[in-house]
Amino acid sequence: MTEHFQPGEEVVVRYITRIGSGVGMTWPFTVVRDDAALVALYIPAGSTFMRWDTSTRGRRQLVEGEWRRDVLRLMFPGKAYSIWLFWEGDGRPFTTYYVNFEEPFRRTVVGFDTNDHTLDIMVKPNLEWTWKDREDFEALVANGNFSGEFGASVEAAAAEVLGLIERRESPFGGLWHEWAPPADWSRPRLHPRWQEEPPVAWERRAWAYPLANSVG
Numbered sequence: 001m002t003e004h005f006q007p008g009e010e011v012v013v014r015y016i017t018r019i020g021s022g023v024g025m026t027w028p029f030t031v032v033r034d035d036a037a038l039v040a041l042y043i044p045a046g047s048t049f050m051r052w053d054t055s056t057r058g059r060r061q062l063v064e065g066e067w068r069r070d071v072l073r074l075m076f077p078g079k080a081y082s083i084w085l086f087w088e089g090d091g092r093p094f095t096t097y098y099v100n101f102e103e104p105f106r107r108t109v110v111g112f113d114t115n116d117h118t119l120d121i122m123v124k125p126n127l128e129w130t131w132k133d134r135e136d137f138e139a140l141v142a143n144g145n146f147s148g149e150f151g152a153s154v155e156a157a158a159a160e161v162l163g164l165i166e167r168r169e170s171p172f173g174g175l176w177h178e179w180a181p182p183a184d185w186s187r188p189r190l191h192p193r194w195q196e197e198p199p200v201a202w203e204r205r206a207w208a209y210p211l212a213n214s215v216g
């Protein structure tokens with residue numbers, strides 16, 4: 001699937017379960033830009049997204065949640081991370097670059113499929129950075145949910161991003177933090193087929209997630 005979305009179109013980003021067949025957390029976004037180099041998507045605070053509710057013992061289910069901040073999600077074709085910009089609080093100040101390690105995205109007719117890899121980097125506007133959830137990520141490698149080779153590939157992606165930060169390369173130190181949505185954009189809504197549209201599984205999931213059952 002090579003067709004690109006137009007600015008202003010509404011799409012969904014879905015986390016596809018490690019088994020490759022289930023649709024998990026899902027967010028609606030408005031397309032800012034979609035070309036061969038970059039996919040930029042926007043979700044404002046107050047949008048309705050789907051999150052896991054784990055309050056029922058032994059089973060989790062997807063429920064509606066309210067998104068808390070204005071986020072621009074920058075995704076790069078083939079890259080195992082996305083970089084999110086946060087604006088939050090009174091006056092909508094830019095507060096954070098959030099580096100989310102994740103499966104390289106796949107296109108669907110309703111948007112983009114990926115899944116989270118637990119490790120993140122939080123970067124302040126002055127480019128001071130800290131790891132987030134590094135211990136959880138290392139535990140997933142240690143207990144075999146993530147293969148050693150895959151864990152090393154996430155570390156390599158992290159080293160690549162830290163190089164961008166050090167050299168102040170885009171989007172760090174660029175102009176994206178000054179971006180604001182057009183005044184006439186309303187909150188994006190979940191596509192009616194967000195759950196029905198077949199997931200596009202990551203082709204490397206068996207290599208990355210050796211304990212996930214590949215049947216189904």
Ligand SMILES: [Mg+2]
Pocket residue numbers: 100101116117118119120
């Ligand atoms: Mg993450």
